[in-house]
Amino acid sequence: MKTKMRRTWLLAGLVLGSCQVELDNFFGKQNPGTYPNVDEALRPYFQRFEAEAAARGLTVDLADAYITGYISDIPENQVIGQCSYSSNDPHRVTIDKPFWNQASDLEREFVVFHELGHCYLARVHDESMDARGICLSIMRSGTGACRDVYNAASRSGLIQELFTEKD
Numbered sequence: 001m002k003t004k005m006r007r008t009w010l011l012a013g014l015v016l017g018s019c020q021v022e023l024d025n026f027f028g029k030q031n032p033g034t035y036p037n038v039d040e041a042l043r044p045y046f047q048r049f050e051a052e053a054a055a056r057g058l059t060v061d062l063a064d065a066y067i068t069g070y071i072s073d074i075p076e077n078q079v080i081g082q083c084s085y086s087s088n089d090p091h092r093v094t095i096d097k098p099f100w101n102q103a104s105d106l107e108r109e110f111v112v113f114h115e116l117g118h119c120y121l122a123r124v125h126d127e128s129m130d131a132r133g134i135c136l137s138i139m140r141s142g143t144g145a146c147r148d149v150y151n152a153a154s155r156s157g158l159i160q161e162l163f164t165e166k167d
Ligand SMILES: [Zn+2]
Pocket: 011, 012, 013, 014, 114, 118, 125, 139, 140, 141
């Protein structure tokens, strides 16, 4: 049986490529604390990602890492987020517009943090689950067997897991 969350939270994996590009020419000079080439609606969630890292003693600077972010229609059915790589946009987060428009604050946070998990932290999918079948990582694919529980009570532990270095 599929729940609405399961149906909604299918996420695309990394799209990989390789190339060289003059990043500074593309992005221009940057001001600290701003996010060039990130849609305004995404910026609070980018800031939150940096703040959650800082609260755990980690320094994350998404602008310095040339992470870009856009809200637009993702044509693939049921895919709500992507981290993609191309020669002139090396770490691009895309969030599906129809999803974004109906999502709650925590649902938006979840998908943005998942894609930054790929694009910034270079994490791959992790389908780990507990004995009840609940996903133990924000980096679950959405197509695996585990079930998402992302709420005010669970988010801190899941964000901790997100930033924990994997061997
Ligand atoms: Zn993913």
